[in-house]
Amino acid sequence: MNNQADLLLINGVIDTLDHAHTRVASLAVKAGKVHSFGAAAEAAAGPGTTVIDLGGGYVMPGLLDVHNHHMIAGQMDLFELNEPPTRTLDELLNAVADQAKRLAQDDWVVGGSWGSGLLAELNSANALARFDAATGGRPALLKDDSKHNRWANSRALELAGIGDGTPDPEGGQIMRDASGRVTGVLIEAGGVLVEQTLARLRPTSTKDLARAAARGIEILHSYGVTGFQDAAASLQLMQALKELDDAGNLHAWVVTSMQANDFIFGTNPLGEGIIAHRDGLRSEHHRPDFIKIFLDGVPPAGTAAFIEPYLSGVGFPECHCGGTTMPPAELERWLMSTAERGISAKIHCTGDASVRLVLDTVAKVRRAGYTDAKYHIAHGQFVHEQDIERFAELDVTADISPSLWFPGVISEAIATVLPADRASKMQPNRSLLDTGARIAGGSDWPVSVSPNAWEGIYGLVTRKDPTGEFPGTLWPEQAITLPEAIRIYTTNCAEAMGVDDVTGSLSPGKSADFIVLSDNPYEIDIEDVPHITSRQTWFAGRKVFDAERSEHATGASGRLAPQRA
DSSP states (O other): OOOOOSEEEESSEEEOOOSSOSEESOEEEETTEEEEEHHHHHHTOOTTOEEEEOTTOEEEEOEEEEEEOHHHHHHHHHHSEEOOTTOOHHHHHHHHHHHHHTSOTTOOEEEEEEOGGGHHHHSSHHHHHHHHHHHTTOOEEEEETTSSOEEEOHHHHHHTTOOTTOOOOTTEEEEEOTTSOEEEEEEEGGGHHHHHHHHHHSOOOHHHHHHHHHHHHHHHHHTTEEEEEEEEEOHHHHHHHHHHHHTTOOOSEEEEEEESOOSSSOOSSOTHHHHTTHHHHOOSSEEEEEEEEEOOOOGGGTOSOOSSOOOTTSSSOTTOOOOOSSOHHHHHHHHHHHHTTTOEEEEEEOSHHHHHHHHHHHHHHHHTTOOSOOEEEEEOOOOOGGGHHHHHHTTEEEEEOGGGTSSSHHHHHHHTTSOHHHHTOOOOHHHHHHTTOOEEEOOOTTTSSOOOHHHHHHHHHHOBOTTSSSOSBSOGGGOOOHHHHHHHTTHHHHHHHTOTTTSSSOOTTSBOOEEEESSOTTSSOGGGGGGOOEEEEEETTEEEEETTTTGGGBOTTOOBOOOOO
């Protein structure tokens, strides 16, 4: 039997995150899997083995991302306007005008992002008139930084049949100015009519969806990500992933969260209409193992569900607490019925009332004997102190996206609608870890500007903005250590996603998913951690990103630059 390794890494600092072999200097790969370490690895080398001398370089398992929307990110990169949410209204409209000039008269201007803090400024007849002028009569639909809310121009509103007298849909709001005229600002489900109109008038082919998914994964590779969970998968996305994998072109571990409900994307079908196809869409690298439930919205829009009220005088009714998208009985039906079929759930919660409802419901599921189902409370920026210990007790994962809470445009927007003592108490990570809870790291990209896990790791350790644009710290008592933060983006993610059988650590028999970094994170100042880059990314023993070969497409940071269609 040929025991010769296909690949041998030598002369490196290799953190395996495997309990038996935590740090080694050499590692052998055979048939896409980790074969052996140290002397055994070097003994497995033969005439056909590719040997890479790391020259003291640092290697670790590929990073994992428990929460992103990779296909949306790929679509934005390839086909849409893609502006950071820090743009002023003037800057955003200038970008819209530039984009519109490149389009035919009936083409849509789509993309984003506008910052949550612009909501009040957009909600006026004057802003809508400026939007209409920038688009030159073309229909337009822009997403905000949370991707929950939309801004449509007059032409798009007309095509969707939305006028001054159109009633607010359930779970959403069509914003109006003081005289009752629509402004184009669409909150939560208010945007679904326009999304559905866009999908009808400009349908996206499975081929283009697969292209967008592949582009999203290509960008993830440039950040060292080799596995992720798409947090709101449609049937069409799952079909595209299956096509990619069948063609040998899906070079990442992908777990999908099938949308059970939807009030922002306009997805069709939903729930059982997607679940019915899951077995046929499973493949070697694609695991459709979760449902996704949107249980509330986002705080700046007043749609997150809280135990105590929002601030008064900020545009919401007095004693407004927000609310959940479904009653407790409906949530229980979803979690019980899917647990019976071995399906886990990722549940979007941004207010502490929705977090509590999930914990109460999972407690019923556990008492019913369903101990294997995995549950993620996604985002969960706000957790009541009485509920912190329940995460570990019920084996519920805290799915966190640091870019949504460290100092930035989103945290500033939240601070305008919640009392200061509550707005500053976001993401109790230290407390969760101290009770034994599992925290898994996600980017929520493209809600975040990039899927850079090192920025998230920096934020977890320092509670500061990694870009330095926004000063100060947010609840610094909840800071965690660097090793804890790295596990949150590797082994913890693998456990949470249910892929720890194949990835998350460089253990013998697991997939050879690893990254060669620009720096050893343990040997540099914490302030330099956000600037760590992946020099090489390997998936299943195959190099899928090489910074040196991508130099023509990179900036000073060494990251893969977006490629425009």
